[in-house]
Amino acid sequence: MTAQRPSPPAEPGSAAPYEQRVPPPDARGGTARNGGAPPHFPAPSQADIDEAIGAAHAQAAHAAPLDHPPRDFPPYRSSALRHPLASPLPLRDPEAVELTGPVFGVTDVTALDSDLTRRHHAEPLGERITVTGRVLDRRGHPVRGQLVEVWQANASGRYAHQLDQHPAPLDPHFTGSGRCLTDDEGRYAFTTIKPGAYPWRNHTNAWRPAHIHFSLFGDAFAQRLVTQMYFPGDPLFPYDPILGSVTDRAARERLVADYDHELSVPEWSLGYRWDIVLDDPAATWCEEGRA
Amino acid sequence: MTEPTRAAPAPAAMPLGPTPSQTVGPFYGYALPFAGGGDLVPAGHPEALTLHGYVFDGAGEPVPDALLEFWQADPAGSATGAPGSLRRDPVTGEAAGRDGVRFTGFARIPTDADGHWMIRTLAPGPHRPAAVPYLALLVFARGLLHHLYTRVHLPEHAEALAADPAFAALPPERLGTLLAVREAERRYRFDLRLQGEKETVFLDFPLEPHQPVAAPVPGAR
Numbered sequence: 001m002t003a004q005r006p007s008p009p010a011e012p013g014s015a016a017p018y019e020q021r022v023p024p025p026d027a028r029g030g031t032a033r034n035g036g037a038p039p040h041f042p043a044p045s046q047a048d049i050d051e052a053i054g055a056a057h058a059q060a061a062h063a064a065p066l067d068h069p070p071r072d073f074p075p076y077r078s079s080a081l082r083h084p085l086a087s088p089l090p091l092r093d094p095e096a097v098e099l100t101g102p103v104f105g106v107t108d109v110t111a112l113d114s115d116l117t118r119r120h121h122a123e124p125l126g127e128r129i130t131v132t133g134r135v136l137d138r139r140g141h142p143v144r145g146q147l148v149e150v151w152q153a154n155a156s157g158r159y160a161h162q163l164d165q166h167p168a169p170l171d172p173h174f175t176g177s178g179r180c181l182t183d184d185e186g187r188y189a190f191t192t193i194k195p196g197a198y199p200w201r202n203h204t205n206a207w208r209p210a211h212i213h214f215s216l217f218g219d220a221f222a223q224r225l226v227t228q229m230y231f232p233g234d235p236l237f238p239y240d241p242i243l244g245s246v247t248d249r250a251a252r253e254r255l256v257a258d259y260d261h262e263l264s265v266p267e268w269s270l271g272y273r274w275d276i277v278l279d280d281p282a283a284t285w286c287e288e289g290r291a
Numbered sequence: 292m293t294e295p296t297r298a299a300p301a302p303a304a305m306p307l308g309p310t311p312s313q314t315v316g317p318f319y320g321y322a323l324p325f326a327g328g329g330d331l332v333p334a335g336h337p338e339a340l341t342l343h344g345y346v347f348d349g350a351g352e353p354v355p356d357a358l359l360e361f362w363q364a365d366p367a368g369s370a371t372g373a374p375g376s377l378r379r380d381p382v383t384g385e386a387a388g389r390d391g392v393r394f395t396g397f398a399r400i401p402t403d404a405d406g407h408w409m410i411r412t413l414a415p416g417p418h419r420p421a422a423v424p425y426l427a428l429l430v431f432a433r434g435l436l437h438h439l440y441t442r443v444h445l446p447e448h449a450e451a452l453a454a455d456p457a458f459a460a461l462p463p464e465r466l467g468t469l470l471a472v473r474e475a476e477r478r479y480r481f482d483l484r485l486q487g488e489k490e491t492v493f494l495d496f497p498l499e500p501h502q503p504v505a506a507p508v509p510g511a512r
């Protein structure tokens with residue numbers, strides 16, 4: 001590969017166009033982003049995807065449970081060309097740079113950043129909610145003073161992103177991104193609106209369950225986590241290959257928040273609780289003073 | 292009240308089960324990238340070096356929606372970092388950029404429509420005596436269900452890297468994927484290949500095996 005500009009990214013054949021949104025049925029050609037690439041034919045049906053997810057879960061039931069999704073998960077079609085074939089090389093150096101990590105402080109967030117409903121001149125549409133919980137390491141120690149970032153679709157299931165072509169309304173009073181630092185007990189809290197479910201192009205009639213994207217830092221770069229929080233009782237769970245990529249049932253349930261009536265504010269908002277547990281590299285486990 | 296379709300949370304068993312990873316998806320662009328995210332040092336800094344490259348998928352196509360994060364020691368080898376990577380203007384709430392003085396050690400940069408990225412930084416120093424210096428690199432992308440770690444070494448450390456027992460299992464061509472290429476004075480190229488023949492070597496930091504440890508911490512669930 002030379003340094004010259006590569007040709008515009010063509011949508012790779014079999015896995016395209018992944019998460020591009022479904023255009024309205026009368027739309028000609030593709031979305032703006034996929035450059036008019038024709039829809040993938042034949043798109044798998046929901047039944048095809050269900051079968052593949054079921055097979056993966058059945059197979060996983062006979063092996064040691066995995067905490068994280070396998071990077072190669074065929075029902076999530078865009079994983080096809082984006083997962084390495086070789087296993088990662090394990091490193092056990094207790095002084096690795098990855099066992100330290102970036103630090104953030106009061107300059108990096110403003111007080112308003114944790115309230116996604118107050119970023120514009122008026123209130124967004126939707127069901128006002130608060131989401132709170134603790135960021136912990138696997139020993140249950142709080143992760144203190146670390147950055148938590150969130151992003152989400154609006155109440156109609158539309159992202160404030162120009163590549164999102166879902167024909168649902170944008171909300172001029174909602175962008176859908178926020179950040180905060182955890183407190184001394186590892187606690188974070190956001191005020192937002194409940195995001196809507198949305199369609200995507202993984203397969204015919206593919207819909208994502210409502211979710212909030214989360215990005216988390218631990219004390220070590222090796223604890224980094226990007227994930228998605230789901231809402232309890234969503235009927236779309238069994239159809240979704242992204243949630244379903246977590247093949248262990250108990251691990252999947254850890255992605256679902258609890259509705260907590262104690263957190264609901266009378267005549268104001270509904271409350272959800274979701275605790276997040278970060279991986280601990282073995283090399284940090286016995287090292288005192290890290291927590 | 293427990294939601295009926297979920298099992299009631301079990302009493303906290305140690306170690307706690309980690310929260311699973313999920314893909315960053317395609318729409319993080321208005322949330323995670325920040326102004327000057329790749330500028331660890333200001334333009335014109337006499338010691339600045341440019342590190343850039345492409346991200347390719349298994350078909351050799353550029354990946355236009357990857358997000359890269361770097362974490363590194365400063366030139367003296369200190370990996371303590373500093374706050375202020377995402378500094379906000381308290382008046383507008385908008386990203387204000389780093390203060391240009393403190394070296395935060397952290398960069399975040401999305402690939403552009405060409406699958407290209409670029410950062411401006413300082414060469415990392417050895418984080419312990421005789422250590423081979425490197426930039427830790429984390430890759431997120433739509434289609435990637437769990438992020439990937441790798442390392443960028445500058446070519447002047449190629450011999451030291453080849454002698455590092457941690458990488459002894461790698462044949463030379465695989466090891467070469469962890470080396471940036473010098474393109475010009477103070478400019479280096481580092482391409483990432485997520486899959487295939489010249490696939491980048493990715494790294495793993497093994498986790499503590501599941502085994503009971505200390506009593507549950509109050510409030511932990």
Ligand SMILES: [Fe+2]
Pocket residue numbers: 153208211213316318
């Ligand atoms: Fe999403």
